[in-house]
Amino acid sequence: MGFQESLKAMSDKTRREILNLLKDGDMTAGDIAAHFSMTQATVSHHLSVLKGGGLVTDRRDGKYIFYELNTSVIEEIMAWLIELKGVDKNEK
Amino acid sequence: MGFQESLKAMSDKTRREILNLLKDGDMTAGDIAAHFSMTQATVSHHLSVLKGGGLVTDRRDGKYIFYELNTSVIEEIMAWLIELKGVDKNEK
DNA sequence: ATTACATTTAGATAGACATCTAAATGAAGG
DNA sequence: CCTTCATTTAGATGTCTATCTAAATGTAAT
Numbered sequence: 001m002g003f004q005e006s007l008k009a010m011s012d013k014t015r016r017e018i019l020n021l022l023k024d025g026d027m028t029a030g031d032i033a034a035h036f037s038m039t040q041a042t043v044s045h046h047l048s049v050l051k052g053g054g055l056v057t058d059r060r061d062g063k064y065i066f067y068e069l070n071t072s073v074i075e076e077i078m079a080w081l082i083e084l085k086g087v088d089k090n091e092k
Numbered sequence: 093m094g095f096q097e098s099l100k101a102m103s104d105k106t107r108r109e110i111l112n113l114l115k116d117g118d119m120t121a122g123d124i125a126a127h128f129s130m131t132q133a134t135v136s137h138h139l140s141v142l143k144g145g146g147l148v149t150d151r152r153d154g155k156y157i158f159y160e161l162n163t164s165v166i167e168e169i170m171a172w173l174i175e176l177k178g179v180d181k182n183e184k
Numbered sequence: 185a186t187t188a189c190a191t192t193t194a195g196a197t198a199g200a201c202a203t204c205t206a207a208a209t210g211a212a213g214g
Numbered sequence: 215c216c217t218t219c220a221t222t223t224a225g226a227t228g229t230c231t232a233t234c235t236a237a238a239t240g241t242a243a244t
Contacts, residue, residue, distance in 0.1 A: 004105055011103035012202085013096055023178050029221055042203050044222055049201095063211055063220055071177050078173050085163045086115050104232085121191055134233050136192055141231095155190055155241055 003080070006073050009053030014038070015046050019055060022069040029058075029065050095172070098165050101145030106130075107138050111147060114161040121150075121157050 009015055018032055033043040047067060050056045054073040059066050101107055110124055125135040139159060142148045146165040151158050 003108075004103075007099070007103040007108075011096075011099040014202085016095075016099075019176055023176055030219095033221090038202090039204060040221070041205080041223085045202075048222085060211085065221065069176075074173050074177050078170060081166055081170050081173075084111055084115055084161075085166050106232090122189095125191090130232085131234060132191070133193085133235080137232075140192085152191095152240090157191065 003076070006053040006055060006077060009049050009055050010077075012046065012049075014043075015050055018043075018046060018050060018067075019069060022056060022067060026066045026068045029067065032067060095168070098145040098147060098169060101141050101147050102169075104138070104141075106135075107142055110135075110138060110142060110159075111161065114148060114159060118158045118160045121159065124159060 010019070014036065017035070021027060021032060021035060029044060029047060030040070032047070033040045036043055047056065047058070050067075051058060055070055056067050057070050059068070102111070106128065109127070113119060113124060113127060121136060121139060122132070124139070125132045128135055139148065139150070142159075143150060147162055148159050149162050151160070
């Protein structure tokens with residue numbers, strides 16, 4: 001699980017929408033899938049890509065599997081972007 | 093040119109390396125290509141994807157074409173990430 | 185004009201990916 | 215245990231993408 005996988009995971013529209021959903025609190029796989037018009041299997045695939053990129057974690061609670069945003073990876077990406085923008089070259 | 097294209101552009105390792113190169117100042121297509129072991133044509137393709145995502149701009153100067161980082165798109169992405177991290181749910 | 189140099193475009197190919205249907209796993213309740 | 219519900223896994227398919235070689239474009243210098 002590295003940068004590559006995290007950014008690949010974020011680069012899909014459906015997956016970004018999943019992240020936006022999760023922003024407001026944990027959700028079950030079923031509830032997440034209900035927000036989309038694609039198959040549950042497809043959404044499950046997207047969830048596993050997000051998990052592979054470290055952007056979400058999952059936990060089982062009885063019959064349900066809850067997904068949760070993992071913000072630490074988001075911070076890593078932000079750190080890279082800040083570094084990329086860098087100190088303005090004209091400032092020195 | 094939208095979010096989708098910007099993030100897709102960033103989600104490739106080679107292209108991220110190009111962005112990192114450009115961080116330290118503008119470069120010609122040839123100089124950029126020289127940093128990689130792939131064909132100049134392939135690097136040119138990556139540059140056009142980065143351009144499509146608004147992450148770089150290009151300008152011709154005589155024989156050479158210079159590429160330059162465009163930081164405004166980077167800021168847009170950062171804004172989304174900040175929004176995504178959001179106010180900590182436990183804080184309310 | 186002709187040659188040389190810098191870069192892109194065209195066309196092809198192999199591998200990756202989003203999506204689907206159908207089958208498998210795993211947990212809870214009768 | 216057997217059924218039902220929640221979710222994932224397997225296998226297939228069409229589309230997208232990274233890469234290559236070869237050809238085209240654009241610019242400068244002779």
